Amino acid sequence: xxxxxxxxxxxxxxxxxxxxxxxxxxxxxxxxxxxxxxxxxxxxxxxxxxxxxxxxxxxxxxxxxxxxxxxxxxxxxxxxxxxxxxxxxxxxxxxxxxxxxxxxxxxxxxxxxxxxxxxxxxxxxxxxxxxxxxxxxxxxxxxxxxxxxxxxxxxxxxxxxxxxxxxxxxxxxxxxxxxxxxxxxxxxxxxxxxxxxxxxxxxxxxxxxxxxxxxxxxxxxxxxxxxxxxxxxxxxxxxxxxxxxxxxxxxxxxxxxxxxxxxxxxxxxxxxxxxxxxxxxxxxxxxxxxxxxxxxxxxxxxxxxxxxxxxxxxxxxxxxxxx
Amino acid sequence: xxxxxxxxxxxxxxxxxxxxxxxxxxxxxxxxxxxxxxxxxxxxxxxxxxxxxxxxxxxxxxxxxxxxxxxxxxxxxxxxxxxxxxxxxxxxxxxxxxxxxxxxxxxxxxxxxxxxxxxxxxxxxxxxxxxxxxxxxxxxxxxxxxxxxxxxxxxxxxxxxxxxxxxxxxxxxxxxxxxxxxxxxxxxxxxxxxxxxxxxxxxxxxxxxxxxxxxxxxxxxxxxxxxxxxxxxxxxxxxxxxxxxxxxxxxxxxxxxxxxxxxxxxxxxxxxxxxxxxxxxxxxxxxxxxxxxxxxxxxxxxxxxxxxxxxx
Numbered sequence: 254x255x256x257x258x259x260x261x262x263x264x265x266x267x268x269x270x271x272x273x274x275x276x277x278x279x280x281x282x283x284x285x286x287x288x289x290x291x292x293x294x295x296x297x298x299x300x301x302x303x304x305x306x307x308x309x310x311x312x313x314x315x316x317x318x319x320x321x322x323x324x325x326x327x328x329x330x331x332x333x334x335x336x337x338x339x340x341x342x343x344x345x346x347x348x349x350x351x352x353x354x355x356x357x358x359x360x361x362x363x364x365x366x367x368x369x370x371x372x373x374x375x376x377x378x379x380x381x382x383x384x385x386x387x388x389x390x391x392x393x394x395x396x397x398x399x400x401x402x403x404x405x406x407x408x409x410x411x412x413x414x415x416x417x418x419x420x421x422x423x424x425x426x427x428x429x430x431x432x433x434x435x436x437x438x439x440x441x442x443x444x445x446x447x448x449x450x451x452x453x454x455x456x457x458x459x460x461x462x463x464x465x466x467x468x469x470x471x472x473x474x475x476x477x478x479x480x481x482x483x484x485x486x487x488x489x490x491x492x493x494x495x496x497x498x499x500x501x502x503x504x505x506x507x508x509x510x511x512x513x514x515x516x517x518x519x520x521x522x523x524x525x526x527x528x529x530x531x532x533x534x535x536x537x538x539x540x541x542x543x544x545x546x547x548x549x550x551x552x553x554x555x556x557x558x559x560x561x562x563x564x565x566x567x568x569x570x571x572x573x574x575x576x
Numbered sequence: 577x578x579x580x581x582x583x584x585x586x587x588x589x590x591x592x593x594x595x596x597x598x599x600x601x602x603x604x605x606x607x608x609x610x611x612x613x614x615x616x617x618x619x620x621x622x623x624x625x626x627x628x629x630x631x632x633x634x635x636x637x638x639x640x641x642x643x644x645x646x647x648x649x650x651x652x653x654x655x656x657x658x659x660x661x662x663x664x665x666x667x668x669x670x671x672x673x674x675x676x677x678x679x680x681x682x683x684x685x686x687x688x689x690x691x692x693x694x695x696x697x698x699x700x701x702x703x704x705x706x707x708x709x710x711x712x713x714x715x716x717x718x719x720x721x722x723x724x725x726x727x728x729x730x731x732x733x734x735x736x737x738x739x740x741x742x743x744x745x746x747x748x749x750x751x752x753x754x755x756x757x758x759x760x761x762x763x764x765x766x767x768x769x770x771x772x773x774x775x776x777x778x779x780x781x782x783x784x785x786x787x788x789x790x791x792x793x794x795x796x797x798x799x800x801x802x803x804x805x806x807x808x809x810x811x812x813x814x815x816x817x818x819x820x821x822x823x824x825x826x827x828x829x830x831x832x833x834x835x836x837x838x839x840x841x842x843x844x845x846x847x848x849x850x851x852x853x854x855x856x857x858x859x860x861x862x863x864x865x866x867x868x869x870x871x872x873x874x875x876x877x878x879x880x881x882x883x884x885x886x887x888x
Contacts, residue, residue, distance in 0.1 A: 259681045271669070357665025361726065364629050365682040366655035572632035574622070 256367030260375025268345060268383045277341055281387050284337055285394035288319065288329035289402060313513055313536065315407040316414060318399040320512045329395065330511060333388075334503045338422060339454045341387060342429025345380040347447040350437040350568065360573050369569055377427075377434060377561070384426035388419050410539055417543070418510050424553045425503045429454070431560035438564040457498040465494040499556070506549035513537045580607040582734050582766045583628060587637035590623050590790075597623040599790035600637065605768060605783070610760050612777030612798075613770035614881065615787035621770040622662060624787070625738055628768075629659055642733055655683065658727030662738040664719060668712035672703060672722055675711055676729055683730045697725040701755065717748040721755070728759065734766040741776055753780050774881045786881060811851060815844040816869035817860070827863035831855045 268274045319329050353359040362372055392415055400406060407415070432453060436446035469491035475483055495501040513536040537545070583605040590598040598620040605611050615621050626632040627639050630650025638645060644652040666675045673694055680690040698704045701721040706714070714722065720740055727735045740756065741749045757780040760767045771777050777784055778798050785795040794801055817824065820839060828837050828846060836847035846856060853870060860867050
């Protein structure tokens with residue numbers, strides 16, 4: 254246990270004082286500023302909504318800071334899920350194991366009376382905590398700046414939803430960290446493992462959309478004359494296949510969390526199928542939001558544990574040679 | 577198991593895919609020995625060391641260090657032994673003090689002891705004035721001394737040094753070796769040092785094991801090993817004469833105990849079972865030969881070493 258703590262402390266200190274950590278914190282700062290001032294028109298959109306008392310939009314105004322997109326730019330939430338968290342996770346994990354092996358520090362470390370998993374767990378835990386700290390600082394920065402600009406304080410439910418968002422985001426970051434550490438366990442060259450992790454990220458970011466569109470077009474082809482039911486089935490297939498991408502999964506679950514007025518496509522589909530034009534436009538209570546994203550959370554925990562288990566198995570029995 | 581055995585391997589075997597790195601090794605190292613582990617590259621020295629520390633698992637057989645099974649109780653073995661790997665590495669951007677303190681903390685030393693011991697060990701290896709420098713600025717020799725400090729800080733019963741002199745200049749090598757010998761003496765520490773340089777091992781070790789192709793060929797004190805080979809093999813006496821004639825050669829061949837006489841250019845090499853220099857000299861004089869020089873070849877450890885290398 255003490256071994257784990259020692260490794261954890263050292264790695265955490267490393268992340269914070271190293272150039273890598275400083276650069277990433279810079280990015281975090283920029284992200285926060287971008288969230289408020291970046292999406293041009295986003296603030297105006299929010300202000301306009303505040304003015305007109307439309308049902309379902311005046312509630313959770315504060316959360317709209319995070320979800321509103323402006324013209325020609327994506328929302329803060331999109332940026333976090335597609336870029337920031339994957340980059341941070343990969344940056345902290347891609348060289349975790351193999352750089353220590355290449356530098357010859359691993360043999361020195363593992364010839365000390367500590368369990369091997371202390372090294373692995375310590376590094377993983379330090380990475381997760383750093384991700385949590387970064388994410389929490391972004392949220393606090395955005396909240397602070399947002400409070401000044403729109404002048405509406407968050408309600409307690411909004412604060413709680415933001416807190417859950419930090420937890421979920423940390424879990425999502427932990428997934429990327431676990432993926433990067435998996436590659437760093439199996440691939441001996443640092444550049445190769447970095448490239449492998451980035452390749453997976455780009456695959457999910459760019460190609461997954463093409464693939465899910467292709468699957469949907471193949472399974473449920475539609476044209477201009479298609480019935481509404483057909484079109485909905487088409488969308489359903491596309492969304493379900495998109496869920497293979499952790500980026501999509503995270504976006505879907507955070508939308509539920511931070512935009513309670515919005516409905517996921519699945520919910521709309523279900524409403525449609527149950528014969529309903531009676532689509533209720535009201536916000537989802539917190540409890541219901543959590544139930545809706547529960548499968549997402551479970552999925553993240555499951556994949557991260559799986560990645561962790563595979564790296565673990567490889568690392569625990571491996572021969573540590575210093576050449 | 578006798579209590580004064582620090583390392584004992586029983587039929588230790590390690591097979592990689594289809595090559596046998598270590599082949600039924602039976603090695604015994606006594607408490608307080610300065611054991612030189614000699615062998616060419618790829619002889620299985622490093623693999624044996626890794627198995628001692630539980631950093632890799634034996635294919636079969638067992639190894640005990642300090643009475644603990646290295647495969648089953650690696651943590652106990654690691655808490656009593658210090659290890660300097662062949663290519664030792666430090667966190668280059670961190671200071672020498674930080675690097676050492678990290679290792680000390682991993683050994684469960686309380687913080688106040690850590691600080692004191694870091695200073696102490698840096699003093700011993702002569703790096704006290706470089707304590708706050710980043711290790712990245714260190715030379716290879718300084719890094720090796722830091723590696724030694726790294727071992728000392730946990731005050732182990734046994735230190736395992738894998739090729740500690742690799743890549744250092746000759747003067748640095750001697751300083752390092754003397755430092756190792758001094759520390760081993762002062763701390764009554766058992767030291768296992770692997771090397772492929774015989775003279776380095778001879779300089780400080782009181783026990784030598786020669787390993788070739790995964791097998792331990794011989795083990796013993798360096799001079800005793802030399803003696804053994806002297807007894808086993810024939811003596812060879814090299815003669816230089818003003819003129820070599822067939823008459824002289826015949827005369828030498830008649831001396832009792834001489835087995836071979838071979839002529840190479842202006843020299844004669846005489847093989848015999850024991851030191852026959854006086855008898856041969858008399859034979860030459862009686863055959864009207866004029867002796868200029870007479871040298872007896874005594875086998876040094878180096879010859880055994882080279883001989884084993886050739887056999888391998």
